[in-house]
Amino acid sequence: MNPPISPPSTTAWHSLAVADTLHQFQADPDQGLDSEQVADRWRRYGPNELEERAGRPDWVIFADQFKNLMLIMLMAVAVVSAILDLRDSKFPKDAIAIVVIVILNGILGYVQESRAEKALAALKKLSSPLVRVLRQGQVQEMDARQLVPGDVVLLEAGGQVAADGRLLESASLQIRESALTGEATAVMKNATLQLPEDAVLGDRLNLVFQGTEIIQGRGTMVVTTTGMQTELGRIATMLQDVVSEPTPLQQRMEQLANTLVGGSLLLVVLVIGAGVWSAGWSAFEELLEVSLSMAVAVVPEGLPAVITVALALGTQRMVRCHALIRKLPAVETLGSVTTICSDKTGTLTQNKMVVQSLQTLDQTFRVTGEGYVPEGNILLVPQTDTGETPPTALPHLPLPIALICLTAVACNDALLQHKDQDWQILGDPTEGALLTLAGKGGYLPDPWQSKLKRLGEIPFSSERKRMSVACDGTQLPADLVSQLPGGSPGAMLFTKGSPELILERCTQTYQGGQLGELTPGQRSQILAQNEHLAATGLRVLGFAYRPLGQAPTAELVEEQEQGLIWLGLTGMLDAPRPEVRDAVARCRQAGIRPVMITGDHQLTAQAIAQSLGIAEAGCEVLDGRALSKMSQEELEQEVEQVSIYARVAPEHKLRIVQALQKRGQFVAMTGDGVNDAPALKQANIGIAMGITGTDVSKEASDMVLLDDNFASIVAATEEGRVVYTNIRRFIKYILGSNVGELITIAAAPLLGIPGVPLTPLQILWMNLVTDGVPALALAMEPAEPNVMQRPPIHPQESIFARGLGWYILRIGFIFAFFTIGLMMWAYGHAQESGDPDRWKTMVFTSLCLAQMGHAIAMRSNTQLTWELNPLTNLYVWGSVILTTMLQLLLIYVEPLRQFFGTHYLNAQDLSVCLVFSVVLFVWVEGEKLFVRWFHQRKGS
Numbered sequence: 001m002n003p004p005i006s007p008p009s010t011t012a013w014h015s016l017a018v019a020d021t022l023h024q025f026q027a028d029p030d031q032g033l034d035s036e037q038v039a040d041r042w043r044r045y046g047p048n049e050l051e052e053r054a055g056r057p058d059w060v061i062f063a064d065q066f067k068n069l070m071l072i073m074l075m076a077v078a079v080v081s082a083i084l085d086l087r088d089s090k091f092p093k094d095a096i097a098i099v100v101i102v103i104l105n106g107i108l109g110y111v112q113e114s115r116a117e118k119a120l121a122a123l124k125k126l127s128s129p130l131v132r133v134l135r136q137g138q139v140q141e142m143d144a145r146q147l148v149p150g151d152v153v154l155l156e157a158g159g160q161v162a163a164d165g166r167l168l169e170s171a172s173l174q175i176r177e178s179a180l181t182g183e184a185t186a187v188m189k190n191a192t193l194q195l196p197e198d199a200v201l202g203d204r205l206n207l208v209f210q211g212t213e214i215i216q217g218r219g220t221m222v223v224t225t226t227g228m229q230t231e232l233g234r235i236a237t238m239l240q241d242v243v244s245e246p247t248p249l250q251q252r253m254e255q256l257a258n259t260l261v262g263g264s265l266l267l268v269v270l271v272i273g274a275g276v277w278s279a280g281w282s283a284f285e286e287l288l289e290v291s292l293s294m295a296v297a298v299v300p301e302g303l304p305a306v307i308t309v310a311l312a313l314g315t316q317r318m319v320r321c322h323a324l325i326r327k328l329p330a331v332e333t334l335g336s337v338t339t340i341c342s343d344k345t346g347t348l349t350q351n352k353m354v355v356q357s358l359q360t361l362d363q364t365f366r367v368t369g370e371g372y373v374p375e376g377n378i379l380l381v382p383q384t385d386t387g388e389t390p391p392t393a394l395p396h397l398p399l400p401i402a403l404i405c406l407t408a409v410a411c412n413d414a415l416l417q418h419k420d421q422d423w424q425i426l427g428d429p430t431e432g433a434l435l436t437l438a439g440k441g442g443y444l445p446d447p448w449q450s451k452l453k454r455l456g457e458i459p460f461s462s463e464r465k466r467m468s469v470a471c472d473g474t475q476l477p478a479d480l481v482s483q484l485p486g487g488s489p490g491a492m493l494f495t496k497g498s499p500e501l502i503l504e505r506c507t508q509t510y511q512g513g514q515l516g517e518l519t520p521g522q523r524s525q526i527l528a529q530n531e532h533l534a535a536t537g538l539r540v541l542g543f544a545y546r547p548l549g550q551a552p553t554a555e556l557v558e559e560q561e562q563g564l565i566w567l568g569l570t571g572m573l574d575a576p577r578p579e580v581r582d583a584v585a586r587c588r589q590a591g592i593r594p595v596m597i598t599g600d601h602q603l604t605a606q607a608i609a610q611s612l613g614i615a616e617a618g619c620e621v622l623d624g625r626a627l628s629k630m631s632q633e634e635l636e637q638e639v640e641q642v643s644i645y646a647r648v649a650p651e652h653k654l655r656i657v658q659a660l661q662k663r664g665q666f667v668a669m670t671g672d673g674v675n676d677a678p679a680l681k682q683a684n685i686g687i688a689m690g691i692t693g694t695d696v697s698k699e700a701s702d703m704v705l706l707d708d709n710f711a712s713i714v715a716a717t718e719e720g721r722v723v724y725t726n727i728r729r730f731i732k733y734i735l736g737s738n739v740g741e742l743i744t745i746a747a748a749p750l751l752g753i754p755g756v757p758l759t760p761l762q763i764l765w766m767n768l769v770t771d772g773v774p775a776l777a778l779a780m781e782p783a784e785p786n787v788m789q790r791p792p793i794h795p796q797e798s799i800f801a802r803g804l805g806w807y808i809l810r811i812g813f814i815f816a817f818f819t820i821g822l823m824m825w826a827y828g829h830a831q832e833s834g835d836p837d838r839w840k841t842m843v844f845t846s847l848c849l850a851q852m853g854h855a856i857a858m859r860s861n862t863q864l865t866w867e868l869n870p871l872t873n874l875y876v877w878g879s880v881i882l883t884t885m886l887q888l889l890l891i892y893v894e895p896l897r898q899f900f901g902t903h904y905l906n907a908q909d910l911s912v913c914l915v916f917s918v919v920l921f922v923w924v925e926g927e928k929l930f931v932r933w934f935h936q937r938k939g940s
Contacts, residue, residue, distance in 0.1 A: 012197040013166045013224045014204040021166045025150035027222050029168050032134035032152040041148035048147040048163055048226035050236045058110075065106040070257045070299045073264070074102050077295045081760060084289070093899070094292075094760040101301050101764060129160040147223050155219040161208045164230040165221030167191035172217035172461055174428075175208060178345060180231060180675050186215045186428060188461075200624040201231065201649045202599050211674060215428075238654055238678035239700060247329040247684075248336050248666075249307070249727070252799035256731075259800070264298035264742065271746045289756050290749055296760040297741040300734045302772030307727060310779035314723040321715035322707040324690065330702035332727060333685055334720025336666045336795040337592055340713065341657060341679070343671040344598035344608055346689060348710055349574040352425075353433035357538060357571035359529045360400045361511050361522060366391045367440060370575065372416065372423040372432055374439020397441055399483045400510045400567045404543045405441035407494040407567065408434035410452040410471045416445045430539065433572045434496075451475045455491055456556040466497025468561050470552050485515050489547035495561060499530045499542030499569055506544050509566035518566055529569055537607025538571030573604070576612050583711035584613045590717065591791035595643050595660075597653050599675070602646040615643040624648040627655070635659045653679035666795045670705075670713065672697055684795070687713060714788075722783040724793060730775035731799065732807055733858045737771055737851050739812025744819045744843065751820075753827050757843045759901055765890070770848040773883050774855035777875035781859060814923055815850065822846050822916045826909075841891065841903040846913045848887045852880045853921025864928055 013021060022029060026037070033041075066072070075098075082095035131144050134152040144162035147153070153165060155173065167173070167189055174186040180201070193206040201209075208221055210230040227233055246254070268291045275287040314331035318324070325331055345351055350371055358365035358378065369376020378401060379391035397405070414427025416435040425432030435445045453472040460467040473492040481488050495502055503526055509518045533540045544564035552560070584594050594614045598605050602621050609615040622638065624647040630638070636659045645656060653669070657679045660667045669676070669683035672693040677700040680686030688701035689708040698704050705712050741763060748757050758766075800808070826839035855876060856865055870877060890896050891905055905913070 014195045014199055014207050015197045016166070017194055018166070018168055018191065021222055025222060027150045027152060029152055029220070031137045033150050034136050037150065038135065038148055041150060045149055045226055047145045049145050050233055051228055062106065062110045065110050068257060069261045071102050071105060073261050073295055074098050074299055077292050077760065078102070081292055097761055097764050098296065105304050129162050131162045147226055149223050149226060151223040153221050153223060155208065155214055155221060157214050157216050157218065159214045161210055161212045161214065163210050163223045164225040165208050165223045167206050167208060168220045168222055170217065170219040172459060173219040174216040176213045176215050177202070177209065178673060180209055180212055180673065189219065191219065198625055198628065200647045202647055232674065234651070235674060235678055238651065239681055247333045248795040249329055249332045256799050260298050264295055267742065267746055268294055271749065275749050286754070287749060290745060293745050293756050293758055293760055293763060294742055296763045297738055297745055297758070300738055300767055301764060302768040302775065303731070303734055306730060306772055306775045306779065309776055310723060310727055313779060314719055318716050318719050321719060322705060322709060322712040323716035324704040324706055325702070326704060327702045330685055331720055332724045334717045335724040336793045337668045337685060337717060338792045339593045339595060339660055339665045339667050340587060341595045341597050341667060341669045341683070342710060343673070343676055344596055344600055344605060345574060346672050346708060347670050348580050348596065348608060348612060349576050351574060353429040353572050354575040355433050355437040355570050355572045356575070357533060358401060358404065358568060359533065360398070360568040361509050361526065361566070363398065365401060367437060369440055370578065372425050372436050374416065374423065374436050374444060376440040378441055399513065401441065402480055403545055404567050404570065405438040405443045406452065407496055407543045407545060408438040409443055409445050409448045411467050411469050411494045411496045430572065437570065456552045458556050458558060458561070460497065465501055466495060468493060468495040468556060470548060470556055472551070486547065491548040491551040493546050493548050493560065495544045495564060496541055499540055500527065502542040502544050502564065503527070503566065505561050506564045506566040515565065526566065533569060533571040535603060537604040538573050541570050543567040543570065573607065576608055577710060579709065579711045581612050583714045586714045586788065590788045592717065597645045597648055597656060599648060600646060605644050605646040609644045619643060621646055624652050627652050632659065636662050639663060654682055657682045666792065668713070670710070718783065718788050721787050725784065725787070726779045726781050728804055729781065729858060730778045732804055733778060733855060734771050734775055735808045736811035736815060736854065737847070738767070739808055740815025740819060741766065741847060743812060743816035744823065747816070747820050748823070751824065753823065755837070755840065757823060757840055762844050762900060765900065766848055770851055770883050770887060774851065774876065774879040777873065777879035778855065778858060780875045781873050815920060818916055818919045819843060819846055835903055838903040838905065838909065841905060842909055842913055844902065845887060845891065845905065846916045849884065849913060849917035850920040852884055853918055854924065855880060857921050857924035862928060864925055
């Protein structure tokens with residue numbers, strides 16, 4: 001048996017005739033493949049399933065957490081500390097505490113990173129139905145996994161396509177491909193077509209694709225590609241090829257770790273070098289203990305936990321904005337978004353076709369209302385529509401419009417139902433839009449679908465592009481019958497479909513309320529109206545009717561679709577969500593650029609984008625065919641000028657996101673279909689739709705919109721900015737303290753003060769408790785008023801940008817300056833008392849209490865503490881009181897005093913600590929006053 005002439009993955013099957021396709025596979029459409037062919041192709045192509053690449057094992061993910069530079073340094077400190085304690089026969093409590101902290105941080109990182117990837121599993125659900133296959137002349141039912149190229153598969157309504165294939169025959173076959181291509185409506189397939197090789201995916205009407213749904217009709221296909229070679233398989237490949245980049249916060253934390261560790265090691269070398277140079281090698285061991293404390297002091301052990309909790313709190317607030325965060329770092333990442341690439345269908349639009357315009361020969365009407373709710377008005381638009389005269393409601397519908405509404409009900413196979421306090425459509429969305437139009441015109445489908453008893457029909461087909469039905473017209477309203485030429489019509493023929501084809505069968509029309517012959521000039525006028533509506537992105541249908549008199553005695557035939565009376569045109573659109581325009585405006589105000597990426601037609605995409613403010617009239621639209629011919633470098637030159645992409649395939653979306661990222665943009669991608677998944681995963685923030693979104697898109701995303709509302713993205717973005725602002729706030733708070741501790745510890749041996757002011761255990765207490773608890777409270781600070789009036793945070797911005805680094809150093813030195821002054825006074829005072837080491841506890845207590853005042857002052861960078869409403873963040877005040885009480889317990893509770901190595905302080909010593917600790921609060925508040933005075937003076 002000869003193999004196929006071409007590998008299935010390299011042939012443009014849509015460009016081949018049926019006979020050529022069958023020849024390629026040596027397939028018999030009446031017999032199917034024989035067992036030998038099946039076995040040979042199974043060996044050649046393997047099973048029809050999606051393959052999964054092995055990811056990192058859990059143990060590798062856990063081990064990778066300990067590659068963090070700060071944790072490595074802490075582990076080294078723990079080892080040296082344990083050696084020193086065991087040598088002196090001491091219990092290594094410092095080393096144990098450090099190891100516990102290191103392990104906890106590792107577990108925290110592992111939990112965040114170890115979420116199993118489920119996008120491919122969700123894809124597999126779309127690719128494993130049971131199928132009916134013709135083999136050796138017998139129809140067999142089998143698992144889709146067993147399909148091979150060349151198999152002849154039977155397609156039926158309600159089923160799912162199990163592999164990519166070329167249609168051999170089709171009968172009224174409609175397939176919903178929205179999950180794969182983004183098309184809003186089901187696609188009518190046609191086996192007889194031969195298409196150009198460069199036809200985009202959504203235009204390949206002679207092919208069917210794995211994972212799509214058969215809505216109507218039947219057909220037969222020959223399998224052309226299976227498994228990873230299908231369009232669904234290509235999406236799976238793209239998903240697995242996408243490499244996740246570290247988030248801005250992860251990059252900034254890595255920069256922070258490198259800076260802190262590098263600065264600490266440099267300071268350790270200076271302290272040890274200076275100490276050995278002045279006191280000799282005999283002081284090395286004491287200098288080593290000082291270095292251990294310095295190393296612990298520089299690492300903000302509580303920072304990972306505080307950041308995680310802050311992000312978790314942000315996720316809770318985002319749920320109230322109808323945004324569910326699946327990956328914790330995405331909370332902060334939203335604050336850096338510069339571009340939102342949004343799918344159109346169901347994201348910017350309602351995913352509900354709505355008739356927006358009616359056009360008779362001499363009148364234009366606008367239709368109001370939203371979705372499938374049959375409530376709204378049909379308003380007459382003035383002949384000279386300058387925008388100054390609003391459309392007006394008429395006391396009764398003109399005859400052509402009333403007949404269009406009746407045709408919309410009669411010539412319709414869909415159902416409009418009121419269910420669960422909402423209106424829903426069973427059937428084709430286009431026909432649903434027509435039923436809704438009829439309801440707005442006063443002809444609700446229930447009861448008019450039953451009143452207009454169907455006597456015969458000629459169904460819609462891709463060849464005819466129209467549908468006609470004969471109905472009983474005896475129950476028409478009397479006022480309508482009185483306007484009809486000849487009175488009661490008896491039976492009536494109603495026709496809807498392609499305007500051009502219906503117009504060819506019309507001989508009369510209404511003008512000025514009178515029936516007359518349809519002239520050549522009027523035909524040209526109707527065709528111009530059709531082109532105008534289509535140019536605005538509307539889907540246009542033509543309507544006509546004629547009285548039949550007596551009911552047809554036999555089945556309707558096409559010859560009866562002659563001598564029709566032209567009624568008019570309807571223009572319908574998948575209408576934009578009403579709240580999205582404001583959301584787009586807020587995006588622009590916040591410096592975020594919205595971009596539409598859709599599988600729909602160019603004109604439709606352009607009309608929606610302009611109505612929402614995403615693009616202006618005459619803007620450039622890039623379609624999938626042109627995009628396919630571009631190199632990635634050429635696309636990178638175009639992406640910053642193009643805001644609308646139409647008729648795109650899944651790989652196009654991925655390329656667009658990659659090109660934007662290459663240009664330095666920080667991209668959020670919204671979508672709901674399988675076709676969106678690779679781009680969702682590639683984007684810096686992938687945003688899936690919670691209601692209409694597929695499992696594949698949700699699993700590939702970082703965030704899920706619970707209400708499918710584009711406007712919720714704006715609220716989530718605002719929350720992301722608040723979270724990042726608060727992260728910067730408590731990083732300033734924590735690191736200012738750490739720098740102060742570091743300098744204080746380093747200064748002790750250089751000033752000739754023996755011993756270490758702070759033990760590693762006391763430093764861990766400070767970093768985790770007295771710094772950590774208020775830092776968590778600062779994460780609850782509400783949004784600043786101008787948070788959405790400033791540009792996005794640049795993703796490459798340093799963590800120390802915008803004055804944060806200078807603040808940390810400045811406050812750290814001030815912190816250390818006053819603490820060193822206290823240390824020198826306390827050391828001299830303690831030598832005169834009976835407890836010479838009491839000065840260490842005074843230093844420890846002063847540092848902890850000073851941070852309480854610092855936390856209160858840190859609530860705002862510009863407003864003074866007494867200018868802020870204390871009730872807007874009670875957590876700060878609660879954390880200050882709690883932490884102060886805990887610190888006092890370490891001094892005055894004997895077991896805790898023994899464990900932490902503190903000393904009892906009398907009232908005088910504690911008062912001195914309180915006075916020194918208040919100085920930092922006064923200093924920070926004084927800085928605010930100075931900055932305010934400076935700006936006022938500069939402004940004047």
